[in-house]
Amino acid sequence: MAAPEVPIWALVHLTHAALQRTADRAGVDLLHIKGPATRSSLRAGRHDSSDTDVLVRPAHLDRFVAALAADGWTLFTGFDEGSPFGHAANYTHTSWTYADVHRNLPGPRRNADEVFEVLWRDREPAEIGHCPCAVPSLAGQVAVQTLHSARSHGTEHADAWDLSSPAVQAETRALARELQAETALAAAIGELDAHRDAPDHALWEYWSSSDNDRLDEWAARYRSADGFAERWRVLRQAMHVNRTHLRIRLGHEPGPIEVFREQCARIAHGAVSVLRRAKGRRS
Known part of the structure; x- marks a missing residue:
């Protein structure tokens, strides 16, 4: 007889506990965010998360990533590939749900170390998956x-x-x-x-x-970038094909020809957006 499938809500709770165990063993400060780390009173109705989110003290990030690998976690999408904010990397495990490991939060303009310290200062205890965890106030x-x-x-x-x-x-x-x-x-x-x-x-x-559209996104990211180095990083990302997203979409590791086609499609889409914008302004 096959073992009963664990409900996703329970698996998410247990994943939080597993990540906390890894953090405890590695001496890592970890804040659990979203999902079961949020009070039910802040939710409009039932909401079951399908993955697990944690925020790591930036100074402890390398130590935590190494501990995750030792505990059988595999990197799925890196920080620079997961989102335009570069704020989280996604990990997979044969026993647990996906885990989003955050090194910062989109929104604050203070640096990541200071943001974590403020949230850590006011943290409160919570029990998730029968494991003591720290959550924001x-x-x-x-x-x-x-x-x-x-x-x-x-x-x-x-x-x-x-x-x-x-x-x-x-x-x-x-x-x-x-x-x-x-x-x-x-x-x-x-x-x-x-x-x-x-x-x-x-x-x-x-x-x-x-x-x-995406042109608006890149323009907004460029205008909001702080300093020349950050603006140059935005321009490089705008021209770069995200191989991880392409791999997910194709279902296999993209080859050189597929990357080239995606690069051409990216340039063509940008050109169409620019022309559409210019036409709209003339109108």
């Missing part, structure tokens, strides 16, 4: 969930914010100011127009809107 949980909805192109409502009391909302605003994440928070709660002069306004206008 209530305001921290609201901030994490709300900043996540800010980059959903309008498809995810800021439930955690709406379900919070005025006092918790005030605490969340104060936390956003400390993290320099006011623009991203405003994008999620419908107050972005009040931040038109912010250096990252264009970025969050793109991520919170549903009618922009």
Whole structure:
């Protein structure tokens, strides 16, 4: 008789516990975020995550990655391939759900070490999968969930914010100011127009809107980049084919010809977007 399949919600809880065990053994500071690390009172109805999210102290990242490999985890998508923010790497394991290992959070403009330290300072204990874990404070949980909805192109409502009391909302605003994440928070709660002069306004206008294309994304990322080095990195990424995404789409490791075709398609798509934009402006 086959063993009963473990429900996904239970597997997610157990994955959080497994990651905490790995962190404890390696002496790594770990904050569990989203999913079961968020209070149920901040959710509008039942919501079962299908993967596990943790935020690692940046100074401990290399140690944690090495410990994951020792415990049988395999890198699926790296930090520079997983998202435009380069904030998380995705790992797989034969026994657990996917794990998103975050080295920072999209939204705050303070550096990753300072962001982690602020969230770690106000952390609170939680038991996930019968394992003691650290999670952000209530305001921290609201901030994490709300900043996540800010980059959903309008498809995810800021439930955690709406379900919070005025006092918790005030605490969340104060936390956003400390993290320099006011623009991203405003994008999620419908107050972005009040931040038109912010250096990252264009970025969050793109991520919170549903009618922009990739050209808008790259333009917004370039305008919001801090300094020449960051802008040069954005330009290099714009021209670079994401081999991991291509591999996932094709279902196999792409060959040189497939990469070349994707590069040509990328250039053609960019040219069409530019021409469409120019035509619209003339009209």
